[in-house]
Amino acid sequence: MTVRVARPELARPSPNVLTIAGTDPSGGAGIQADLKAFSANGAYGMSVVTALVAQTTTGVAEVREVPPEFVTSQLTTLLDDVRVDAVKIGMLANAGVIRAVVAVLDRYAPPHVVLDPVMVAKSGHRLLADEAVAVLRDELVPRVDLITPNLPEAADLLGEREITDSAGMAGQAERLTGLGANQVLLKGGHLREAASLDLFRGDGDVELLRRERIETTNDHGTGCTLSAAIAALRPQRPDWSSAVRDGKEYLTEALRAADRLDVGRGHGPVHHFHRWW
Numbered sequence: 692m693t694v695r696v697a698r699p700e701l702a703r704p705s706p707n708v709l710t711i712a713g714t715d716p717s718g719g720a721g722i723q724a725d726l727k728a729f730s731a732n733g734a735y736g737m738s739v740v741t742a743l744v745a746q747t748t749t750g751v752a753e754v755r756e757v758p759p760e761f762v763t764s765q766l767t768t769l770l771d772d773v774r775v776d777a778v779k780i781g782m783l784a785n786a787g788v789i790r791a792v793v794a795v796l797d798r799y800a801p802p803h804v805v806l807d808p809v810m811v812a813k814s815g816h817r818l819l820a821d822e823a824v825a826v827l828r829d830e831l832v833p834r835v836d837l838i839t840p841n842l843p844e845a846a847d848l849l850g851e852r853e854i855t856d857s858a859g860m861a862g863q864a865e866r867l868t869g870l871g872a873n874q875v876l877l878k879g880g881h882l883r884e885a886a887s888l889d890l891f892r893g894d895g896d897v898e899l900l901r902r903e904r905i906e907t908t909n910d911h912g913t914g915c916t917l918s919a920a921i922a923a924l925r926p927q928r929p930d931w932s933s934a935v936r937d938g939k940e941y942l943t944e945a946l947r948a949a950d951r952l953d954v955g956r957g958h959g960p961v962h963h964f965h966r967w968w
Contacts, residue, residue, distance in 0.1 A: 712781030719960025720912030748955030833871025909949035909959035
């Protein structure tokens with residue numbers, strides 16, 4: 692006789708969150724970091740690979756780009772089957788892949804899309820071809836809900852010089868919304884400030900997010916992790932501002948616990964699962 696065990700009914704299902712990005716074999720950035728951040732923030736993670744990246748904590752050795760038609764195949768196969776509650780977009784590598792993602796967003800209109808405009812690795816290796824920046828800016832940015840550039844990426848998108856003090860952040864965030872972005876989280880980690888400053892513009896508000904700056908060299912994948920955490924949290928929060936605040940708090944604690952890990956000889960990863968071990 693077969694005994695069926697009743698499954699507990701959930702008030703609502705956990706969100707399914709998709710990352711569209713490149714890989715990182717060291718596990719600190721890219722798709723591997725995104726999936727960890729999704730899980731740590733209560734979401735079921737899924738992934739579509741745009742590039743195979745040979746990198747470690749010391750830098751990027753080689754990039755193999757996935758053909759745009761196979762990116763499309765991965766996306767449509769998944770979206771024809773699985774409910775997607777939020778999307779995080781990271782490294783896209785070239786104009787063909789960007790346009791493939793744009794076409795799928797237009798076709799399926801998934802809710803809550805976060806774009807982390809990955810252009811240059813922490814090591815200085817360029818991860819987005821120069822000619823693709825205009826395609827990202829003109830065709831993808833207007834189709835997402837939130838963009839999360841750091842200061843060099845914001846300058847690249849706007850064709851401006853990189854700002855060097857917090858006084859210029861509000862104006863730059865406003866100009867980024869002029870590109871069509873609904874919400875902007877401008878990350879100020881490159882500033883020489885005692886605190887970690889990010890500026891959120893969206894939901895009708897401008898908010899300066901100030902947190903303790905954690906002194907550690909283990910900061911590999913911070914941008915990937917923050918944007919992934921926000922994407923995971925948005926279906927579980929009433930608005931973007933609360934998802935952004937909670938995502939930043941999660942990253943701060945992941946940085947605080949990063950020195951508990953011993954991964955690589957360069958910039959090690961943050962501790963995505965600091966709440967558990």
